[in-house]
Amino acid sequence: MTHHGGKGPDDVELDALVVGGGPSGSVTALLLARAGWQVELVDRTDFPRGKACGECLNPAGVAILRELDLLEPVLATHPAPLEGWEISPLSEGRARGRFSGPDRALGIQRRTFDHALLEAARTAGVRVRTGTTLVEADPGGRGEPARVLLRGPAGQQERRRSRILIGADGLRSRVARAIGLALPPRGPTRASLTWRVAARGPSRRRGRLLLGRGCTVGFAPVGDPQGTLWNLTLVLTGSDRTGELKGSGWARAIESLGDGGIVWSEPPEIVDGPWGSGSFHRPVRGVVRGRTLLVGDAAGYFDPLTGQGIFRALRSACLAADSLTHGDSHRLPDHVDSADRSIRLHPGDMSRLEQYASTLDHGLRWSRRLQKTIDWTLALEPARRVSLSALRTLPGVASALIRLTGDRPRTLLTVPSPTLPLTNPRKRTSPADAAAHGDSGHLS
Numbered sequence: 356m357t358h359h360g361g362k363g364p365d366d367v368e369l370d371a372l373v374v375g376g377g378p379s380g381s382v383t384a385l386l387l388a389r390a391g392w393q394v395e396l397v398d399r400t401d402f403p404r405g406k407a408c409g410e411c412l413n414p415a416g417v418a419i420l421r422e423l424d425l426l427e428p429v430l431a432t433h434p435a436p437l438e439g440w441e442i443s444p445l446s447e448g449r450a451r452g453r454f455s456g457p458d459r460a461l462g463i464q465r466r467t468f469d470h471a472l473l474e475a476a477r478t479a480g481v482r483v484r485t486g487t488t489l490v491e492a493d494p495g496g497r498g499e500p501a502r503v504l505l506r507g508p509a510g511q512q513e514r515r516r517s518r519i520l521i522g523a524d525g526l527r528s529r530v531a532r533a534i535g536l537a538l539p540p541r542g543p544t545r546a547s548l549t550w551r552v553a554a555r556g557p558s559r560r561r562g563r564l565l566l567g568r569g570c571t572v573g574f575a576p577v578g579d580p581q582g583t584l585w586n587l588t589l590v591l592t593g594s595d596r597t598g599e600l601k602g603s604g605w606a607r608a609i610e611s612l613g614d615g616g617i618v619w620s621e622p623p624e625i626v627d628g629p630w631g632s633g634s635f636h637r638p639v640r641g642v643v644r645g646r647t648l649l650v651g652d653a654a655g656y657f658d659p660l661t662g663q664g665i666f667r668a669l670r671s672a673c674l675a676a677d678s679l680t681h682g683d684s685h686r687l688p689d690h691v692d693s694a695d696r697s698i699r700l701h702p703g704d705m706s707r708l709e710q711y712a713s714t715l716d717h718g719l720r721w722s723r724r725l726q727k728t729i730d731w732t733l734a735l736e737p738a739r740r741v742s743l744s745a746l747r748t749l750p751g752v753a754s755a756l757i758r759l760t761g762d763r764p765r766t767l768l769t770v771p772s773p774t775l776p777l778t779n780p781r782k783r784t785s786p787a788d789a790a791a792h793g794d795s796g797h798l799s
């Protein structure tokens with residue numbers, strides 16, 4: 356190994372290099388920095404940046420932010436508290452389900468949400484470098500650091516060696532591909548378009564999910580001080596429907612909202628986007644290789660329908676940081692600057708990486724199974740018909756489903772509950788809000 360910065364021959368440059376500044380990357384980097392690790396995070400884009408997403412952070416995701424002391428900066432971005440979702444099989448009536456547990460969901464703008472988490476990581480001591488793209492990666496091994504080739508904002512190339520490399524680079528992870536963990540996309544081809552729209556009329560207390568054949572529309576309030584912004588996401592299923600999305604996507608989305616019974620006092624206007632994405636089912640053959648691990652979407656993604664992606668990103672970040680720092684003896688005394696510390700390949704790293712692989716598999720099994728069950732049910736016409744009818748006619752079924760997608764299965768056994776203590780409580784913004792207060796689990 357070569358010498359770096361006058362340090363010893365076995366030294367590397369970083370404890371951890373994180374590729375990707377979305378929620379999984381920022382939170383992994385932040386937790387490692389809090390544990391005294393020397394961490395660098397690179398992202399190819401400049402922040403703040405928008406992203407294709409339904410922009411609903413589910414209650415379990417909110418709970419993680421609270422536990423990590425990160426809720427405050429997120430609430431400062433004015434998220435919209437969501438009490439649940441209304442599910443409308445198009446033109447066939449509606450079912451309304453509420454989240455439960457101490458935390459509600461939040462409608463967040465990814466532009467401000469991701470930026471807030473990235474800034475929190477920077478404040479925790481992470482060196483953040485935007486406009487910097489990972490080009491190549493070597494996963495390293497027991498006695499070898501992970502190595503990467505980066506391309507900087509001016510096109511300059513740079514090599515870095517790190518004790519641990521973290522692939523947090525999303526759906527089509529370059530890290531996963533470079534180290535041989537990515538599998539070819541599977542399942543039905545899906546493509547999506549997301550717009551940010553300004554609109555007035557519908558209740559802002561909940562999101563709407565409109566389910567048609569081969570077409571899903573999500574419509575949910577996202578936070579802004581004026582209380583007029585919404586996320587509108589259209590997902591089409593079937594072989595290459597990207598052209599159709601681009602051509603008639605907007606008209607289709609607006610028509611579906613009308614079919615779903617949404618009434619405006621002022622019709623929606625596009626204020627940002629669209630952001631495109633797809634296809635979604637991106638499996639991986641594993642989440643660890645050598646000294647490299649994957650978190651968030653990079654660790655395998657299935658489908659956005661149940662709105663669990665950000666929760667999974669945050670959960671995998673916590674599991675990765677917990678496994679990597681478990682039993683660390685090198686926590687720095689307060690007077691030592693982490694930048695002056697020698698960084699070496701730690702003898703316990705390999706078993707900690709293995710530990711991550713098994714805890715991630717266990718920790719996210721539940722949400723993965725739920726997503727697949729819902730996907731299969733909706734794909735088979737008889738099962739789809741029966742389950743949508745059950746949602747509409749059996750009291751409590753819609754709320755049970757919504758609570759499950761909130762990733763708090765234990766709240767199934769509890770009564771609907773208290774509100775999130777917001778630091779910036781929002782006033783009701785529409786008559787429909789007032790009408791919906793104290794709502795039941797079920798509509799016609």
Ligand SMILES: Cc1cc2nc3c(=O)[nH]c(=O)nc-3n(C[C@H](O)[C@H](O)[C@H](O)COP(=O)(O)OP(=O)(O)OC[C@H]3O[C@@H](n4cnc5c(N)ncnc54)[C@H](O)[C@@H]3O)c2cc1C
Nearest residue numbers: 375377378379399409410411489524525651652659664665
């Ligand atoms: C249509 C749609 C709707 C969705 N709706 C919801 C929802 O309502 N609720 C929910 O919880 N989840 C939803 N999701 C899923 C959610 O968006 C993801 O699960 C979440 O963003 C994953 O976070 P992440 O940090 O792993 O990756 P990302 O947020 O994708 O961040 C990855 C980062 O890596 C960077 N990057 C990529 N390649 C490189 C490279 N080579 N070098 C450097 N940087 C790189 C990117 O610029 C990006 O900033 C939805 C997804 C889609 C597509």
